[in-house]
Amino acid sequence: MPRHRLSIILSRAPRSFFIGTITLVKEALRNIWRRKARSALTIFGVGIGIFALVTMGALSQSLNKSIQVGIDYFSSRILVTKASGGFGGPFAIGPQLPSSVTDRIKVIDGVDRAYPTLSLTAKEDSELSFTSSPETIQGAPPTEVAKDEFKLELSEGRELKAGDTGKTVIGSNIVQKEKLGVGDTVKLRGKKFKVVGVLRRTTADPDSFYLVTLDDALELSRRLSRLSAGGTGTVGAGTEELVTNINVFPEEGVDSTKLTKRIESTISGVDGTPPEQLKKTLEDASAVFNLIVLGSALIAVLVGSLSVINTMIMSVTERRKEIGVKRVVGARARHILRETVVETGLIGLIGGVIGFLGSAGLVSIVNAITKQSGLELFLLTPKLAVVAIGFAVGLGVLAGIYPAWRATRIKPVNVLREE
Amino acid sequence: MMALGKRLRRTLRRRPKKSDGRMKGKLFTKQDVKDLPPMVEVTGLHRTYEGAEPVRVLKGTSLKVERGEMVALMGPSGSGKTTLLNVIGLLDTPDSGTVKFAGVDVTELKRRKVPLFRQNEVGMIFQQKNLIQSLTAFENVYLPFRYARGARRKQGREQAREALRLVGMLERENHLPNQLSGGEQQRVAVARALVLSPAVVLADEPTGELDRKTSDQVVDLIRELNKQTGQTFIIVTHDRSVAERADRILTMDDGKVVPEKGGSGRKRPTAKRPATKPGNQPRKRKA
Numbered sequence: 001m002p003r004h005r006l007s008i009i010l011s012r013a014p015r016s017f018f019i020g021t022i023t024l025v026k027e028a029l030r031n032i033w034r035r036k037a038r039s040a041l042t043i044f045g046v047g048i049g050i051f052a053l054v055t056m057g058a059l060s061q062s063l064n065k066s067i068q069v070g071i072d073y074f075s076s077r078i079l080v081t082k083a084s085g086g087f088g089g090p091f092a093i094g095p096q097l098p099s100s101v102t103d104r105i106k107v108i109d110g111v112d113r114a115y116p117t118l119s120l121t122a123k124e125d126s127e128l129s130f131t132s133s134p135e136t137i138q139g140a141p142p143t144e145v146a147k148d149e150f151k152l153e154l155s156e157g158r159e160l161k162a163g164d165t166g167k168t169v170i171g172s173n174i175v176q177k178e179k180l181g182v183g184d185t186v187k188l189r190g191k192k193f194k195v196v197g198v199l200r201r202t203t204a205d206p207d208s209f210y211l212v213t214l215d216d217a218l219e220l221s222r223r224l225s226r227l228s229a230g231g232t233g234t235v236g237a238g239t240e241e242l243v244t245n246i247n248v249f250p251e252e253g254v255d256s257t258k259l260t261k262r263i264e265s266t267i268s269g270v271d272g273t274p275p276e277q278l279k280k281t282l283e284d285a286s287a288v289f290n291l292i293v294l295g296s297a298l299i300a301v302l303v304g305s306l307s308v309i310n311t312m313i314m315s316v317t318e319r320r321k322e323i324g325v326k327r328v329v330g331a332r333a334r335h336i337l338r339e340t341v342v343e344t345g346l347i348g349l350i351g352g353v354i355g356f357l358g359s360a361g362l363v364s365i366v367n368a369i370t371k372q373s374g375l376e377l378f379l380l381t382p383k384l385a386v387v388a389i390g391f392a393v394g395l396g397v398l399a400g401i402y403p404a405w406r407a408t409r410i411k412p413v414n415v416l417r418e419e
Numbered sequence: 420m421m422a423l424g425k426r427l428r429r430t431l432r433r434r435p436k437k438s439d440g441r442m443k444g445k446l447f448t449k450q451d452v453k454d455l456p457p458m459v460e461v462t463g464l465h466r467t468y469e470g471a472e473p474v475r476v477l478k479g480t481s482l483k484v485e486r487g488e489m490v491a492l493m494g495p496s497g498s499g500k501t502t503l504l505n506v507i508g509l510l511d512t513p514d515s516g517t518v519k520f521a522g523v524d525v526t527e528l529k530r531r532k533v534p535l536f537r538q539n540e541v542g543m544i545f546q547q548k549n550l551i552q553s554l555t556a557f558e559n560v561y562l563p564f565r566y567a568r569g570a571r572r573k574q575g576r577e578q579a580r581e582a583l584r585l586v587g588m589l590e591r592e593n594h595l596p597n598q599l600s601g602g603e604q605q606r607v608a609v610a611r612a613l614v615l616s617p618a619v620v621l622a623d624e625p626t627g628e629l630d631r632k633t634s635d636q637v638v639d640l641i642r643e644l645n646k647q648t649g650q651t652f653i654i655v656t657h658d659r660s661v662a663e664r665a666d667r668i669l670t671m672d673d674g675k676v677v678p679e680k681g682g683s684g685r686k687r688p689t690a691k692r693p694a695t696k697p698g699n700q701p702r703k704r705k706a
Binding site for chain 2: 023024026027030031034321322324325326327328329330331332335411412413416
């Protein structure tokens with residue numbers, strides 16, 4: 001196995017390089033320690049900024065991941081819903097349009113295939129909230145779902161197949177919340193289902209899904225309609241089976257936007273949303289959220305970096321004489337620059353690590369609480385950790401450049417006799 | 420110009436070696452130093468500090484200091500002693516005049532070469548010690564190596580320890596300056612000035628902040644090092660007892676070095692080393 005490039009460089013570096021670097025870091029740490037209160041406040045300032053950045057970043061990552069699942073899901077399909085209902089999302093709950101629309105869509109020119117899905121709330125008391133996704137029954141024909149490009153991966157068991165009446169594949173949150181596993185039986189809306197598979201965690205809505213066959217979902221819907229004596233508002237459409245939406249897949253090379261318009265003009269009372277529009281809608285929502293969240297965190301970090309600049313300007317002013325002595329013994333401007341910047345970089349590093357650890361603690365606690373209701377609000381990844389701490393160090397280094405530049409302008413002859 | 424730096428270094432290194440049979444355990448003979456130019460030769464230095472009222476500090480100052488010589492520079496406050504020392508050490512730039520090290524005019528050095536010159540050829544000791552408070556005694560002495568080129572840095576640690584041993588501070592190498600007494604701090608400052616074996620050591624009132632006993636110890640140390648290493652020392656002092664330990668005493672007044680009686684400087688009454696000026700007696704040196 002070839003040696004890593006860095007290890008070769010390091011092995012060739014002279015020993016004095018490491019000794020010099022260690023001395024440099026030791027001196028910087030001592031300088032930080034010499035002015036404990038001031039350093040602590042500066043580090044605290046950076047730490048707060050990084051804390052905000054990491055926390056908001058984790059929230060943003062969690063949301064982005066959920067949105068990415070949605071984008072992947074919609075990347076190849078046109079979603080057809082009832083016109084007055086508007087777009088309620090892929091997992092909109094409640095029957096809205098007759099399933100027979102599917103057959104009418106299938107014959108439209110440019111349509112490769114289409115299938116309906118029916119979403120139902122899994123429990124009577126299910127409700128939408130910020131901290132938890134509602135448990136949802138998702139009914140779709142397994143033979144059609146199997147042809148989808150987008151696949152929900154399994155962590156255990158198997159996928160649904162045709163004729164799997166009374167069987168379900170469950171999301172990871174349900175496993176945790178309901179303590180269910182493959183082989184267990186669960187009662188949904190009065191009907192018993194056997195768990196045959198468990199979905200891998202997505203941190204998105206599918207984590208709260210009970211995937212069932214379309215036939216089972218329709219049966220549950222009928223049962224609910226009977227129980228509610230007239231059912232939901234849309235059951236008034238007659239005895240026809242109602243579904244939530246219809247997934248339409250264009251033929252290869254067909255413009256999905258044009259096809260959507262064709263569907264809307266051919267079948268009255270439906271709305272079609274092409275994948276590009278869905279993707280744009282989701283990405284725009286994500287971008288706005290990211291901008292607000294990360295923007296506010298960045299402001300906090302920038303304020304922290306201003307405190308680094310302030311501290312280092314004071315520090316350089318106080319250490320004018322030391323800098324003068326260093327110039328006398330042969331230090332060049334780049335040496336002084338490097339030493340100052342190493343110190344500010346270290347302040348950034350310490351502040352960054354403290355801020356990250358603080359945020360990691362908070363995120364863990366909040367996630368532990370919200371996990372019980374089936375949602376992980378924050379997603380803390382190693383990448384975020386590296387970016388946040390790297391950002392703190394980078395900002396520290398940048399904040400150090402101006403004070404360092406001032407330090408290089410000090411003339412030894414002017415400062416050596418100062419008291 | 421590139422040649423100037425090289426020529427300077429080569430010339431500065433032209434010192435009598437101990438391995439030379441004639442020199443072994445003995446003194447520099449008159450012949451040894453006769454052929455070499457003075458170690459420091461200052462000619463017609465002028466320096467005026469600009470301001471609301473310009474202050475003329477150096478008014479055509481000239482002096483010569485020979486190799487291995489220890490010269491004391493005395494004079495009233497404001498006479499220009501420190502400014503002269505700063506100009507010799509290239510910390511300050513003269514308005515006119517020349518500063519020659521071993522016959523080479525160092526005021527012609529390129530600006531970027533000046534730190535290298537200071538690092539290699541000039542050691543400086545200050546009244547206020549000027550140790551870096553966040554560095555241990557060892558790290559303070561090692562400091563010049565931090566800014567030296569790779570090859571020198573490699574031996575730096577050993578040389579720094581050797582310098583500390585020379586000034587009797589090796590046992591306290593891991594102490595921070597605030598854990599050392601004033602005299603000990605000055606010893607560390609002396610070690611730092613000598614660690615790169617500079618050709619010339621400039622000391623600006625090195626005993627100014629020390630009590631009599633400590634002051635004597637530091638001067639003894641400087642004198643001893645001067646004998647051992649053969650380096651040239653120029654010491655600015657107000658203390659006559661310190662000045663009298665030097666080979667020569669020069670006096671500055673109103674921006675000029677006052678001419679010595681019967682020569683270019685006042686010979687130390689008890690000098691054990693010969694003056695190296697033409698016309699003076701050959702120096703003798705303790706074995």
